[in-house]
Amino acid sequence: MSELEPVAPAxxxxxxxxYAPAPESRDIVRLQDRYGLFIGGEFVEPKSxxxxxxxxxxxxxxxxxxxxxGEEDVDVAVTAAxxxxxxxxRDLPGSERAKYLYRIAxxxxxxxxxxxxxxxxxxxxxxxxxxxxxxxxxxxxxxxxAGWADKLEYAFPAMTPTPLGVAGQVIPWNFPLLxxxxxxxxxxxxxxxxxxxxxxxxxxxxxxxxxxxxxxxxPPGVVNILTGAGATGASLVEHPDVDKVAFTGSTEVGKxxxxxxxxxNKHLTLELGGKAxxxxxxxxxxxxxxxxxxxxxxxxxxxxxxxxxxxxxxEPVFEELLEKLKVRLGxxxxxxxxxxxxxxxxINSRAQLHKIGELVASGxxxxxxxxxxxxxxxxRGFWFxxxxxxxxxxxxxxxxxxxxxxxxxxxxxxTPEEAVEKANNTPYGLSAGxxxxxxxxxxxxxxxxxxxxxxxxxxxxxxxxxxxxGYKESGFGREGGRHxxxxxxxxxxxx
Amino acid sequence: xxxxxxxxxxxxxSEASKMLTRTPAxxxxxxxERAASLATRSIKRDAKLWALDLVIRCTDLTTLxxxxxxxxxxxxxxKAVRPDPLDPAVPPVAxxxxxxxxVPTAVTHLAGSTVRVASVAGGFPAGLxxxxxxxxxxxxxxxxxxxxxxxxxxxxxxxxxRYQQAFEELAAAREAAGAASLKxxxxxxxxxxxxxxxxxxxxxxxxGADFIKTSTGKIGVSATLPTALCMFEAARDFHRDxxxxxxxxxxxxxxxxKDAIRYLVVLHETLGPAWLTPDRFRIGxxxxxxxxxxxxxxxxxxRYQGPDYFTID
Numbered sequence: 001m002s003e004l005e006p007v008a009p010a011x012x013x014x015x016x017x018x019y020a021p022a023p024e025s026r027d028i029v030r031l032q033d034r035y036g037l038f039i040g041g042e043f044v045e046p047k048s049x050x051x052x053x054x055x056x057x058x059x060x061x062x063x064x065x066x067x068x069x070g071e072e073d074v075d076v077a078v079t080a081a082x083x084x085x086x087x088x089x090r091d092l093p094g095s096e097r098a099k100y101l102y103r104i105a106x107x108x109x110x111x112x113x114x115x116x117x118x119x120x121x122x123x124x125x126x127x128x129x130x131x132x133x134x135x136x137x138x139x140x141x142x143x144x145x146a147g148w149a150d151k152l153e154y155a156f157p158a159m160t161p162t163p164l165g166v167a168g169q170v171i172p173w174n175f176p177l178l179x180x181x182x183x184x185x186x187x188x189x190x191x192x193x194x195x196x197x198x199x200x201x202x203x204x205x206x207x208x209x210x211x212x213x214x215x216x217x218x219p220p221g222v223v224n225i226l227t228g229a230g231a232t233g234a235s236l237v238e239h240p241d242v243d244k245v246a247f248t249g250s251t252e253v254g255k256x257x258x259x260x261x262x263x264x265n266k267h268l269t270l271e272l273g274g275k276a277x278x279x280x281x282x283x284x285x286x287x288x289x290x291x292x293x294x295x296x297x298x299x300x301x302x303x304x305x306x307x308x309x310x311x312x313x314x315e316p317v318f319e320e321l322l323e324k325l326k327v328r329l330g331x332x333x334x335x336x337x338x339x340x341x342x343x344x345x346x347i348n349s350r351a352q353l354h355k356i357g358e359l360v361a362s363g364x365x366x367x368x369x370x371x372x373x374x375x376x377x378x379x380r381g382f383w384f385x386x387x388x389x390x391x392x393x394x395x396x397x398x399x400x401x402x403x404x405x406x407x408x409x410x411x412x413x414x415t416p417e418e419a420v421e422k423a424n425n426t427p428y429g430l431s432a433g434x435x436x437x438x439x440x441x442x443x444x445x446x447x448x449x450x451x452x453x454x455x456x457x458x459x460x461x462x463x464x465x466x467x468x469x470g471y472k473e474s475g476f477g478r479e480g481g482r483h484x485x486x487x488x489x490x491x492x493x494x495x
Numbered sequence: 496x497x498x499x500x501x502x503x504x505x506x507x508x509s510e511a512s513k514m515l516t517r518t519p520a521x522x523x524x525x526x527x528e529r530a531a532s533l534a535t536r537s538i539k540r541d542a543k544l545w546a547l548d549l550v551i552r553c554t555d556l557t558t559l560x561x562x563x564x565x566x567x568x569x570x571x572x573x574k575a576v577r578p579d580p581l582d583p584a585v586p587p588v589a590x591x592x593x594x595x596x597x598v599p600t601a602v603t604h605l606a607g608s609t610v611r612v613a614s615v616a617g618g619f620p621a622g623l624x625x626x627x628x629x630x631x632x633x634x635x636x637x638x639x640x641x642x643x644x645x646x647x648x649x650x651x652x653x654x655x656x657r658y659q660q661a662f663e664e665l666a667a668a669r670e671a672a673g674a675a676s677l678k679x680x681x682x683x684x685x686x687x688x689x690x691x692x693x694x695x696x697x698x699x700x701x702x703g704a705d706f707i708k709t710s711t712g713k714i715g716v717s718a719t720l721p722t723a724l725c726m727f728e729a730a731r732d733f734h735r736d737x738x739x740x741x742x743x744x745x746x747x748x749x750x751x752x753k754d755a756i757r758y759l760v761v762l763h764e765t766l767g768p769a770w771l772t773p774d775r776f777r778i779g780x781x782x783x784x785x786x787x788x789x790x791x792x793x794x795x796x797x798r799y800q801g802p803d804y805f806t807i808d
Binding site for chain 1: 519520521522524525526528529535536537538539540541542543545546549728759763764768771
């Protein structure tokens with residue numbers, strides 16, 4: 001090719017405007033073939049001798065092998081955490097602990113692109129979300145709790161806070177790095193040490209966080225990261241030398257954990273499932289409500305515990321809203337998670353895809369009306385088209401069970417009382433959304449919603465200073481804000 | 496441009512007032528968030544060339560200065576017809592947008608080209624002169640050969656709540672413009688909220704405007720992405736409710752090709768492919784054109800050229 005030859009045709013005629021692929025480069029991530037367990041500040045071979053493959057759910061290719069921690073590995077990690085707690089961390093001045101947390105936060109910012117690409121590769125979420133949501137928020141959580149580390153006595157007036165000891169933390173696969181940040185930052189700020197167990201399908205960013213922990217020169221053993229599946233989590237939760245258990249995940253596993261810690265003096269917080277109602281009144285800012293509904297259920301493929309999976313619409317605007325939603329669904333770009341223009345990525349695992357498929361089939365069988373926009377899904381990998389259901393009643397499984405996928409059930413209501421009744425008529429209570437121009441109605445609704453978070457004219461907005469957690473079967477305890485420190489301290493009145 | 500054949504308002508002024516009260520509320524946080532999220536779209540290679548080509552075809556090359564002379568207009572007209580003299584594949588712009596005094600010059604120099612003559616009129620930019628003088632100015636520029644007339648909404652009436660009278664003025668302007676295409680400038684920077692932007696959009700569309708336009712370019716705040724989104728959403732519902740497709744013109748503050756492409760993305764994902772045409776979308780600008788030419792050259796050769804390789808007219 002001569003030097004002056006055009007590299008692209010001049011003014012091509014392309015009747016519909018197709019966005020050219022805009023893939024974020026994977027080159028910034030240097031994957032190892034195998035990842036050991038992060039214990040005592042080092043990556044070590046598992047004593048269990050077992051390894052498992054972790055894949056890219058968008059194309060099912062194997063990314064790496066990671067160690068599966070057995071009971072013995074859990075014991076080594078908890079022992080390392082205990083030793084670090086006693087010798088290095090518990091008695092360190094808060095201002096010194098803060099320095100380490102600030103270092104982690106800054107390292108996350110500096111390596112944000114690397115983390116974001118890896119998060120999308122291993123979890124299937126669109127790069128624009130891992131880049132613009134997961135990473136900035138993860139760093140913000142470390143910054144926020146770093147700020148509290150030397151001010152704990154001001155967080156709890158007239159009380160003396162002391163750390164609990166070793167925290168065993170088990171996190172889910174939907175926001176792998178962000179959940180690690182939610183768990184580690186308050187625990188470390190309050191003077192605890194931690195053993196973190198990332199989800200089976202998404203271990204890689206947690207392991208990269210292990211590198212950051214090394215980079216920040218945390219005393220060895222303050223943070224330990226054990227990869228594995230359910231059995232590893234169970235061993236960690238049941239380990240006798242763990243003082244505090246924090247879990248985010250399904251309600252089913254949450255119940256098992258609560259049984260396991262019953263009769264021990266372990267502290268426990270659970271952040272579990274949800275079936276949130278997004279309630280749109282007739283006076284709502286309708287075009288923004290459409291965006292909020294879409295963001296509420298299709299953000300992160302609906303793999304969000306606080307997803308707005310039930311849409312309650314006041315009858316006068318039902319048809320208009322439905323029509324607008326259908327049009328909007330047609331503009332969602334489903335595909336390669338690494339493409340910067342992708343709105344909806346891959347389903348996290350084959351198991352989750354099956355679960356979504358099964359619940360959607362039940363919806364059709366029970367007589368609800370399904371709508372999916374025309375969209376081409378890739379052949380390899382795990383994919384599910386954005387889905388709406390109308391004609392849903394409260395008794396349908398799709399209105400009661402957490403689907404944890406891109407599936408929205410639409411119901412209608414007539415009065416605010418009916419909206420509250422329907423919204424609260426669920427075993428869950430994690431979040432809710434209210435869309436109305438009337439300020440007094442927002443307050444009236446928020447008082448009556450049995451949900452840990454009520455968003456007004458927005459949805460799925462997170463901030464490290466804002467507490468997050470559930471009512472009823474969505475769990476207990478709060479993460480974020482001053483409230484998020486409380487589960488990690490013992491409080492005694494100032495004598 | 497046959498799709499822009501003028502329509503006299505089918506809606507009466509009292510109906511228009513009612514339409515305004517039914518206009519949906521706009522949540523500023525949500526609107527700005529949506530605009531910001533669309534601004535992160537990554538438009539590359541063929542998609543970018545396609546967009547840059549469309550930006551040129553949708554540009555109203557504008558000069559609205561008291562110092563505009565015949566010489567300035569002649570130069571701008573030749574730029575409008577042939578934006579890049581070295582590259583005949585670069586299309587002409589949609590129109591030149593000028594003051595009434597210079598319309599005959601532009602008409603003469605654009606004869607035989609596809610570039611249309613747009614003139615501001617109706618007491619631009621405040622629109623607060625006597626109504627008969629303002630209407631006469633519209634008739635005069637059309638008589639001089641303007642294909643398009645850009646007028647302003649009477650914000651004094653609109654912000655004072657006298658919607659019916661504001662509507663009647665616009666309807667009279669529509670009639671005065673005759674066969675010319677009428678663009679109504681809302682001067683969104685003076686309206687104070689997105690709710691008001693949406694209401695003003697509805698008022699202007701109902702009065703028969705062919706285009707609604709963001710700004711005069713004469714005040715500090717001109718077109719912004721969220722404001723444009725708000726107007727696109729208003730046009731989308733208006734089309735659904737009345738079947739009438741109204742165009743949108745963003746004006747002022749669009750200086751870089753990247754900004755222009757962002758407007759196209761928001762337009763594309765709000766009103767759809769049918770609005771990606773100069774019949775339904777315009778960008779009022781002057782300096783954006785050379786940046787677009789520079790980006791085209793860069794896409795084609797892989798290198799940036801210096802600014803001196805693009806003509807300043």
